[in-house]
Amino acid sequence: MKRTISALIRNRPGVLAESSAAFLHHKINITSISCGETENMDVSRMVICAEGSDDDISKVTNDLLAMDFVIQLDDLARKEFVDRELVLIKVDVDKDSMSQMMQIFEVFRADVVGMGQKTITVELSGDQERVEGLIKILQPFGIKSMCRTGMIALKRGDE
Incomplete structure (x- = not known):
């Protein structure tokens, strides 16, 4: 568990x-x-x-x-708590996949933070489900490298 x-x-x-x-x-x-x-x-x-x-x-x-x-x-x-995680993902990109990838980034509200000739680097902050969702969708494109911060969390409410 x-x-x-x-x-x-x-x-x-x-x-x-x-x-x-x-x-x-x-x-x-x-x-x-x-x-x-x-x-x-x-x-x-x-x-x-x-x-x-x-x-x-x-x-x-x-x-x-x-x-x-x-x-x-x-x-x-x-x-009940609020949690977030930051992930940086470098993924293969070409002219055929660029448009589709940009749409994915928009849906996930991920930010492009770097571009090379053959790769694009994106950052996403969100709960673990959202981070896992982006990773899963980007895997078929070819993730070259990735770094995750691990979860941070605080209790909800006034405590």
Whole structure:
């Protein structure tokens, strides 16, 4: 089962490694991890997407809560949240496919950020379904390279 965990952590060396080690200890696969400073430069928000049973996720979240650098931890699978991911995709292009590709970019509201003689690079920001949808549609054209940020997320509402 896919889960999204959001943690506020103190900025100090090694916290990302210690956090991911807790997942390794419980043999839980991390599918995405992102971390960056919040409005407070001493605090970062780490968002981890992982696949594991409810029991395994509960064990790893308890381990994380016991770590002295964790300020707050939320299992977003149990709450409504807003998520986004950024992807850059470089895809093969020729004069025959250019028009069709531009229509695809327009439908997905993706931005062209670079062009070469044989490739076009596009960026898209959106939820994971939208990102996955664009990737799936572009695969037949020939994706040359791709880079994804991983999911970032916040709880909805006033919390």
